[in-house]
Amino acid sequence: MPVGDLAPELAVLLTAVGVLILAMFLPHRHHAACAWTAVGGLATAGLFALDQLQESRLTFSGTFALDGATGWTRLLILSATALCVLLAPRWFASDRRHGEFYAVLLFSTLGAMAMAGAADLMQLVMGVLLSSITGYTLAAYHRNWAISLEAGMKYFLVGALANALMVIGVVLVMGMMGTTGYEGLAGRPMTDALTLTGLMLLLAGLFFKLGAVPAHAWMPDVAEGAPAPAAAFLTVVPKIAAAVALIRLVQLIPAGDSAVRLLIAIVAAATMTLGNLAALWQTDVRRLIGWSSVSQSGYALMAVAVAGSAVALPALLIFLAAYAAANIAAFGVVTYLRGRTELRDYSGLFGTRPFAATVLVIAFLSLVGIPPLAGFVGKFALFLAALEGGLAWLAVIAVANSVLSLVYYLRVAAPMAFERREDTPQTLGRSAGLATVVAGALIFILSASAGGLWSGANITLLPQPPVEYHSE
Amino acid sequence: MLSLAVLIPLAGALTLALMPQLREAQARTAAIAVAAVPLVLLLLVWIGFDGAFASVEEVPWMPAIGIAWRMGVDGISLSLGLMSAVVFLAAVAWPMAPLPRARAYYAWLLFLTGVSLGLFFALDMIVFYVFFDLSLVGMYFLIGRWGHGEAQAAALKFFVYTLAGSLLILIGIIVLALSMPETTFDMRAVIAEAPLARSGLTASLVLLAFVIGFGIKTPLFPVHTWLPPAHVDAPGPASAILAGVLLKMGTYGMVRFLLQMMPDTFSRWALPVAIVAVISILWGAFVALGQGNLKRRIAYTSVNHMGYTVLGIAVAGSALGTEAARAMALTGAVVEMIAHGLITGSLFLIAGAFWQRRQDYEMNHYGGIAGVAPKLTGAAALASFASLGLPGLAGFVAELHIFLGAFVVYPWLAAIGLIGILITAALFLQMLRQVFFGEVTSQTDSVFPDLTRSEVLVLSGMLALVVLIGVWPLWLLDLIDAAAALPAGA
Numbered sequence: 001m002p003v004g005d006l007a008p009e010l011a012v013l014l015t016a017v018g019v020l021i022l023a024m025f026l027p028h029r030h031h032a033a034c035a036w037t038a039v040g041g042l043a044t045a046g047l048f049a050l051d052q053l054q055e056s057r058l059t060f061s062g063t064f065a066l067d068g069a070t071g072w073t074r075l076l077i078l079s080a081t082a083l084c085v086l087l088a089p090r091w092f093a094s095d096r097r098h099g100e101f102y103a104v105l106l107f108s109t110l111g112a113m114a115m116a117g118a119a120d121l122m123q124l125v126m127g128v129l130l131s132s133i134t135g136y137t138l139a140a141y142h143r144n145w146a147i148s149l150e151a152g153m154k155y156f157l158v159g160a161l162a163n164a165l166m167v168i169g170v171v172l173v174m175g176m177m178g179t180t181g182y183e184g185l186a187g188r189p190m191t192d193a194l195t196l197t198g199l200m201l202l203l204a205g206l207f208f209k210l211g212a213v214p215a216h217a218w219m220p221d222v223a224e225g226a227p228a229p230a231a232a233f234l235t236v237v238p239k240i241a242a243a244v245a246l247i248r249l250v251q252l253i254p255a256g257d258s259a260v261r262l263l264i265a266i267v268a269a270a271t272m273t274l275g276n277l278a279a280l281w282q283t284d285v286r287r288l289i290g291w292s293s294v295s296q297s298g299y300a301l302m303a304v305a306v307a308g309s310a311v312a313l314p315a316l317l318i319f320l321a322a323y324a325a326a327n328i329a330a331f332g333v334v335t336y337l338r339g340r341t342e343l344r345d346y347s348g349l350f351g352t353r354p355f356a357a358t359v360l361v362i363a364f365l366s367l368v369g370i371p372p373l374a375g376f377v378g379k380f381a382l383f384l385a386a387l388e389g390g391l392a393w394l395a396v397i398a399v400a401n402s403v404l405s406l407v408y409y410l411r412v413a414a415p416m417a418f419e420r421r422e423d424t425p426q427t428l429g430r431s432a433g434l435a436t437v438v439a440g441a442l443i444f445i446l447s448a449s450a451g452g453l454w455s456g457a458n459i460t461l462l463p464q465p466p467v468e469y470h471s472e
Numbered sequence: 473m474l475s476l477a478v479l480i481p482l483a484g485a486l487t488l489a490l491m492p493q494l495r496e497a498q499a500r501t502a503a504i505a506v507a508a509v510p511l512v513l514l515l516l517v518w519i520g521f522d523g524a525f526a527s528v529e530e531v532p533w534m535p536a537i538g539i540a541w542r543m544g545v546d547g548i549s550l551s552l553g554l555m556s557a558v559v560f561l562a563a564v565a566w567p568m569a570p571l572p573r574a575r576a577y578y579a580w581l582l583f584l585t586g587v588s589l590g591l592f593f594a595l596d597m598i599v600f601y602v603f604f605d606l607s608l609v610g611m612y613f614l615i616g617r618w619g620h621g622e623a624q625a626a627a628l629k630f631f632v633y634t635l636a637g638s639l640l641i642l643i644g645i646i647v648l649a650l651s652m653p654e655t656t657f658d659m660r661a662v663i664a665e666a667p668l669a670r671s672g673l674t675a676s677l678v679l680l681a682f683v684i685g686f687g688i689k690t691p692l693f694p695v696h697t698w699l700p701p702a703h704v705d706a707p708g709p710a711s712a713i714l715a716g717v718l719l720k721m722g723t724y725g726m727v728r729f730l731l732q733m734m735p736d737t738f739s740r741w742a743l744p745v746a747i748v749a750v751i752s753i754l755w756g757a758f759v760a761l762g763q764g765n766l767k768r769r770i771a772y773t774s775v776n777h778m779g780y781t782v783l784g785i786a787v788a789g790s791a792l793g794t795e796a797a798r799a800m801a802l803t804g805a806v807v808e809m810i811a812h813g814l815i816t817g818s819l820f821l822i823a824g825a826f827w828q829r830r831q832d833y834e835m836n837h838y839g840g841i842a843g844v845a846p847k848l849t850g851a852a853a854l855a856s857f858a859s860l861g862l863p864g865l866a867g868f869v870a871e872l873h874i875f876l877g878a879f880v881v882y883p884w885l886a887a888i889g890l891i892g893i894l895i896t897a898a899l900f901l902q903m904l905r906q907v908f909f910g911e912v913t914s915q916t917d918s919v920f921p922d923l924t925r926s927e928v929l930v931l932s933g934m935l936a937l938v939v940l941i942g943v944w945p946l947w948l949l950d951l952i953d954a955a956a957a958l959p960a961g962a
Binding site for chain 2: 365368369372380396400402403406407410414418450455
């Protein structure tokens with residue numbers, strides 16, 4: 001068992017422990033040092049992950065996939081987390097448990113990484129649980145604030161149910177198929193009622209992490225109630241991990257068996273539509289971003305529905321990267337503006353805080369999919385994958401949803417640009433501003449570099465099913 | 473050279489946006505200088521122009537799926553690009569003082585300049601789409617920030633409507649690219665291959681997506697309803713750009729995508745498209761006749777004129793009649809785009825002049841302007857006569873070609889379409905009589921200011937081209953060379 005295969009995960013784990021110890025011994029006013037330690041650890045993990053980017057094999061007795069999908073997802077999760085860490089120092093400066101926040105964040109990151117690379121159902125459950133339990137803590141971190149507590153509570157209730165169902169699903173699948181390893185499951189027909197039930201329960205667990213219908217209800221509450229840096233993290237990182245875990249799982253199912261893929265497509269359509277319709281009427285910007293995150297999960301599922309085709313995985317990864325940059329940029333602006341969240345607080349922002357306003361508008365336009373921003377490349381890749389996989393109807397629904405989403409993004413952007421205000425809103429610290437600007441810049445950089453990543457990158461997704469998936 | 477013509481205005485826009493110390497007059501001067509650059513560059517391209525897809529430039533973007541920054545021109549796109557450069561220069565030069573946040577205003581105008589030229593020169597379907605969408609963003613902020621009345625609602629309607637259309641176009645583009653032997657978004661390859669020729673329903677659905685998408689932008693009846701509010705509430709120069717350049721993106725897209733990339737499918741659906749075009753012609757004309765609002769009336773004549781253009785394109789793609797007739801119709805369609813850009817651009821600038829003077833578009837509040845503002849009257853009369861198709865002016869050349877072609881292919885539709893010309897004549901004459909002649913009203917008392925010197929300069933530049941095309945159209949027809957753009961053997 002080559003421990004080095006998990007070097008990035010181990011680096012995150014050790015950093016988390018180190019940060020925890022630091023937080024115990026450092027005086028409270030120096031807790032920002034924990035943030036920089038965390039960033040250093042994440043960077044180290046990133047270097048290890050870069051080193052393993054070209055690998056393409058299963059490791060640890062087939063329980064962990066070391067392939068292109070894991071490699072890119074690790075990098076994505078690590079960079080997204082690093083940006084979220086940078087958002088936090090000033091936000092938590094007065095919180096007595098400031099330093100511990102980073103430790104919990106890193107454990108959650110570890111769970112996400114475990115989820116993304118899992119090639120065994122048990123390993124997958126472990127990753128989901130680790131990511132969930134830390135997630136509840138992050139959501140309810142402001143324990144004296146009712147809304148934050150409520151967010152954590154809802155997250156926990158939905159999550160406990162989904163996770164319990166997921167474990168039952170694992171039991172059922174293992175009982176019927178005789179294994180939990182993906183290699184043993186790949187390409188085998190799963191058509192009998194019990195296995196299918198198990199599979200559905202598994203999917204339900206991942207839909208919860210993804211924030212997809214029917215387990216999406218926590219997303220807007222967490223976005224609204226969790227501390228803004230934690231909200232940025234929770235709406236992005238678990239979702240990345242869950243989407244990759246889902247596509248890995250769905251790819252196991254033989255191509256001829258289209259029922260599960262159809263189900264995913266239907267869930268995709270329902271999720272994007274519900275998220276967008278609910279977002280239309282929000283007057284709270286954070287909640288609005290939360291609902292928009294739900295709808296973005298629906299788009300991501302388009303790629304999962306055509307899992308196995310050559311463009312599905314790159315499309316998913318590009319889309320997730322674009323989503324992560326835009327969503328963190330949006331939450332970054334919210335954090336930078338000290339968490340102001342009422343829609344009317346944003347009017348006239350272009351006049352008073354032009355850079356924050358510009359980043360927010362760019363993030364929103366990227367989420368709509370306006371070119372040449374990263375979100376466009378992501379959505380374009382998803383459309384390409386869906387159309388190539390014969391899911392034209394889903395692409396058309398996604399189009400209708402993109403138009404719908406424009407309406408509520410502009411409900412925030414229009415007053416920012418067109419109204420005037422006198423007072424200049426207060427801002428929060430340099431590191432939050434830095435993270436926001438970096439995320440905003442990434443929205444441009446990703447779209448310019450997507451082509452190179454697409455053609456030169458190792459985009460393997462293990463284990464491959466024995467029979468090739470043929471698109472129509 | 474083409475890339476420079478696209479990138480210099482974009483860079484200029486960025487520079488303007490990042491220079492807070494610039495005063496209004498300086499911003500305007502700088503913007504005029506930058507907007508003149510593409511025009512000069514395009515004139516140079518024209519001098520070296522030698523037939524379809526000249527001045528090609530190519531830089532890879534996403535090589536794995538055949539996407540690249542591809543630029544190049546044929547006669548149609550070069551002539552449209554030249555016209556756009558003129559309209560943009562005019563819009564930038566149009567005096568707007570006093571103007572709130574002038575720097576941002578000129579930055580957006582320059583941004584739109586680069587974006588529009590990029591769209592016409594793109595030889596890659598994705599690059600085309602990128603510019604198509606960016607034009608929405610630019611126009612959204614122009615209307616929303618510097619418009620009047622219900623500007624925000626109008627801007628939102630414009631953005632949502634046209635984004636719906638553009639995403640349908642994206643779907644169509646992807647299906648076209650996937651149906652190529654090897655996935656590519658190179659327009660030249662797709663035109664040469666003309667995929668989807670024999671694939672029945674798919675091809676028809678893709679065609680439908682393109683017709684709706686470009687139809688919204690053009691706009692065609694019944695998806696034109698975003699246009700009147702957008703025009704009425706936009707500032708004058710923005711209206712001029714919207715009508716003069718942005719609407720052409722729809723018809724240009726029809727030529728490139730429907731006519732050239734899907735000739736076989738288009739020929740099967742040319743008759744329905746032509747019928748929709750004729751309905752737009754009549755609808756636009758009749759509704760315009762009923763408007764008491766000066767700008768709304770001009771806006772509806774755009775629906776009417778773009779209807780002529782689409783009729784010409786449909787005739788060109790019909791695969792009926794003679795090839796000469798189809799080439800004639802396509803020539804007419806392209807000339808109509810250029811003529812409409814210059815004429816309606818001028819008309820909207822004139823309407824803008826009314827707003828700047830009196831904040832009022834109601835025609836029956838005005839009267840007898842000829843007595844106090846002879847220069848304004850002259851410009852308005854010339855533009856109106858050009859718009860209604862008076863011989864010797866650009867509109868006539870365009871409509872003559874379209875109807876000559878259409879009478880060979882769809883004589884009945886052409887005959888019905890002619891009614892549109894009659895009504896247009898009536899509505900412009902009625903407008904001239906109401907506003908410029910007749911009783912003097914309180915809005916037009918003796919202090920109603922005539923055109924200023926820079927306004928005269930801008931308008932006379934645009935209208936001189938209208939007269940030039942009307943009197944001596946040969947140079948333009950040579951440049952367009954529509955016969956070369958017609959699909960072979962259609």
